[in-house]
Amino acid sequence: MPTALSADAIVTAPKVLLHDHLDGGLRPATLVELAEQIGYEGLPTTVVPDLARWFAESAFSGSLERYLETFTHTTAVMQTREALIRVASECVQDLAADGVVYAEVRFAPELHTERDLTLDEVVQAVLDGVQAGTKAAEVAGFRIRVRLLLTAMRHAARSLEIAELCIKYRDDEVAGFDIAGAEAGFPPTRHLDAFEYMRRENAHFTIHAGEAFGLPSIWEALQWCGADRLGHGVRIVDDITVDRDGNAELGRLAAYVRDKRIPLEMAPTSNVQTGAAKSIAEHPIGLLAALKFRVTINTDNRLMSGCSMTSEMTSLSEAFGYGWDDLQWFTVNAMKSAFLPFAERLELIETVIKPGYDRLRAASPSAARP
Numbered sequence: 133m134p135t136a137l138s139a140d141a142i143v144t145a146p147k148v149l150l151h152d153h154l155d156g157g158l159r160p161a162t163l164v165e166l167a168e169q170i171g172y173e174g175l176p177t178t179v180v181p182d183l184a185r186w187f188a189e190s191a192f193s194g195s196l197e198r199y200l201e202t203f204t205h206t207t208a209v210m211q212t213r214e215a216l217i218r219v220a221s222e223c224v225q226d227l228a229a230d231g232v233v234y235a236e237v238r239f240a241p242e243l244h245t246e247r248d249l250t251l252d253e254v255v256q257a258v259l260d261g262v263q264a265g266t267k268a269a270e271v272a273g274f275r276i277r278v279r280l281l282l283t284a285m286r287h288a289a290r291s292l293e294i295a296e297l298c299i300k301y302r303d304d305e306v307a308g309f310d311i312a313g314a315e316a317g318f319p320p321t322r323h324l325d326a327f328e329y330m331r332r333e334n335a336h337f338t339i340h341a342g343e344a345f346g347l348p349s350i351w352e353a354l355q356w357c358g359a360d361r362l363g364h365g366v367r368i369v370d371d372i373t374v375d376r377d378g379n380a381e382l383g384r385l386a387a388y389v390r391d392k393r394i395p396l397e398m399a400p401t402s403n404v405q406t407g408a409a410k411s412i413a414e415h416p417i418g419l420l421a422a423l424k425f426r427v428t429i430n431t432d433n434r435l436m437s438g439c440s441m442t443s444e445m446t447s448l449s450e451a452f453g454y455g456w457d458d459l460q461w462f463t464v465n466a467m468k469s470a471f472l473p474f475a476e477r478l479e480l481i482e483t484v485i486k487p488g489y490d491r492l493r494a495a496s497p498s499a500a501r502p
């Protein structure tokens with residue numbers, strides 16, 4: 133196996149991120165400051181390093197209740213226009229510093245209306261924050277494009293309203309729609325009217341599926357709802373059998389996913405935390421990438437998982453021996469799968485991504501795979 137690439141080198145590589153939650157990526161220090169500003173007293177601690185540790189421990193605890201509790205704290209402080217602008221702006225700057233050149237960041241507007249903001253005001257504030265963050269990143273020497281996905285919660289009944297919001301802001305960097313939340317008991321078909329509306333509007337959406345719940349959830353997301361991409365989709369591996377000689381046989385659903393080039397938005401650390409994968413080394417991403425599924429690498433929740441695109445790529449390089457060719461392949465997969473007009477995707481691949489990896493290969497030829 134070739135030597136793993138170092139985080140110092142990977143941070144400089146151009147990256148594309150399709151699955152990142154705004155309320156899962158706050159800086160711990162910002163969380164403490166915002167809580168103080170709005171008088172939220174529910175944080176487990178206001179000592180910043182302790183708080184960061186508490187999030188990581190809760191996410192790794194194996195308890196879904198503790199994992200979900202982490203989001204009650206982040207959304208509790210994201211209830212004012214100022215807070216949303218700050219969180220969105222810092223998100224863009226943090227992604228830019230991580231080498232991300234294109235990202236789609238998602239959030240559920242309905243989780244930010246506890247005080248007096250309307251759904252429209254929530255979206256406007258996040259859009260303004262993204263714009264401010266992009267400008268600040270540019271000043272710091274980074275080129276980044278960030279678009280938004282609006283998420284509806286699976287257990288709630290506001291999905292059509294959120295889908296309508298996506299269409300209303302489609303010319304303002306709202307790239308598409310998503311549903312998230314507990315899979316079991318809340319199949320995506322509950323929200324068919326929202327997906328049908330999006331399709332009639334020639335708009336794009338992804339669905340969290342195949343994370344906690346297996347193949348039926350993936351099948352519904354694709355064949356009933358018409359999802360363009362799958363959030364995680366890790367359990368598609370349950371429809372693949374590998375014999376002793378390493379030959380893989382794909383079931384009909386897995387074959388469909390591969391043949392149709394359905395993008396899988398995988399987030400290795402998060403998948404281990406939620407039990408969708410046993411460990412990074414045993415993560416199905418290794419098999420799925422070898423079988424040439426349209427696999428992409430994502431962060432999901434940077435705060436809870438204590439991760440970044442750089443740390444995820446570094447862990448995968450260590451576990452599977454990935455070199456620059458492999459990381460470029462994952463990155464191009466993601467760019468091809470973005471909810472961005474074709475010509476703009478091509479432009480980023482040809483003028484930013486490929487030259488970026490060419491430069492890295494030239495600087496460390498031994499790290500490239502033979």
Ligand SMILES: [Zn+2]
Pocket residue numbers: 151153312340363432
């Ligand atoms: Zn997610």
